[in-house]
Amino acid sequence: MKPGAERVVDILHEAGVEVVFGIPSIHNIRLYEALRKRPSIRHILCRQEAGAAHMADGYARAAGRPGVVVTSTGPGAGYTVPALLEALGSLSPVVMITTNIKSSKIGKGIGTLHELDRQDRIFQGITKETFVARSPEDVVPKTRQALRAALSGRPGPVYLELPTDLLDRQVPGGEHGPDTDSLFAPPGDASELARAVDLLNSSSRPVLLVGTGAVRAGMAREVKALAEELAAPVITTVPAKGILPEDHPLAFGNAARRGAVRRMIQSADVVLALGTRLREVDTKRRGITLPRLIHVDWDEQWIGRNFPPHVALTGDIVALARSLLG
Incomplete structure (x- = not known):
């Protein structure tokens, strides 16, 4: 005691x-x-x-x-x-x-x-x-x-x-140390993951939209690998700026930008939203549309709130991103 x-x-x-x-x-x-x-x-x-x-x-x-x-x-x-x-x-x-x-x-x-x-x-x-x-x-x-x-x-x-x-x-004491066995939600549904992979593989104009969750999860390596494997421009919410170095040829700034960046999102045939809640303040109120959306997030709390997903993947977003890399 x-x-x-x-x-x-x-x-x-x-x-x-x-x-x-x-x-x-x-x-x-x-x-x-x-x-x-x-x-x-x-x-x-x-x-x-x-x-x-x-x-x-x-x-x-x-x-x-x-x-x-x-x-x-x-x-x-x-x-x-x-x-x-x-x-x-x-x-x-x-x-x-x-x-x-x-x-x-x-x-x-x-x-x-x-x-x-x-x-x-x-x-x-x-x-x-x-x-x-x-x-x-x-x-x-x-x-x-x-x-x-x-x-x-x-x-x-x-x-x-x-x-x-x-x-x-x-x-009184208890079991030694904080339980870390289940810090992250289990990976998403295997059939939905397969659908997402098929969409990305068949895409000719994919775009990555990366948010705060990816930053907190330390996903810079996974974001870079996905962007380069898919040859996909990377656009971020404001807090996620820098997850891909700004001088990388696939870094196109934050989603609030207009002009070419806005047209790039609207002309995409698949948008992979990674670790972002897609809040109204970050995206919808700025007139952004997300065609054929693959939404990858920790849980279902923000899925479908502002943009209906074509495929939703919830769980450990780091593991899910690595699964998308194949």
Whole structure:
């Protein structure tokens, strides 16, 4: 048995977390004491919670690993909302660890310092998933689940809430280390994959449209290989700029461009959309049409929202891209 705060820091260490951003407070001080005893994890002291969450977001994008931010209860947690919304839109794996008042006082409305009724509900629409501990037995599994959820499938920010008393109380352990066996969704349907391959092989004017998901998955090599094998121009959403070097002969800039780039998309006989949600803001409102669309994405959440696909492939987008290469 160990105090909850030490269990949380142990799990961060097991998961390879090297940097944590945040602000100490009376509510999370036990967590900071546990961090002090773990020199392998560097803490960046921030001036304000919004800035801390933005820094965690930037770190997650640059490092390709979870960006962890620690905040306090109530107002401290609330300051992170704009940053988490940005992380959600940009598929950034931010892990927000925040405290709440003593578990026995939650929901009582007795005016405890920084008490906020149903604090976790603020974050349900702006994070990928919320994890709330209410007993010592919750601390270890909820922490591991939060880290796993941030990276599994389509990446995104998650919210982990730990009442202050659970950081002090003795907490049982669990299975060693975060489960990484199923971080990614299984590859798509084999028959649909075969249809996509046939479409690409019979195409004379294919175009690749690449989005943020491909960037987060580190798919520069796969994008380049697909483009060169298909002799397909590569067009990106704005956040995916640079996934194919700008001086590559098949790099044609972002999808918001008009003129020749717009005509190229409209005259394509197949468009392979890779790791993009095809959001209205990126594509449809700009007058883009996508003939014979092959939409490859992490899951079905955005499939068919703005453009009906000719073929939809969902699952591990890296594995799917490699399967398309044959």
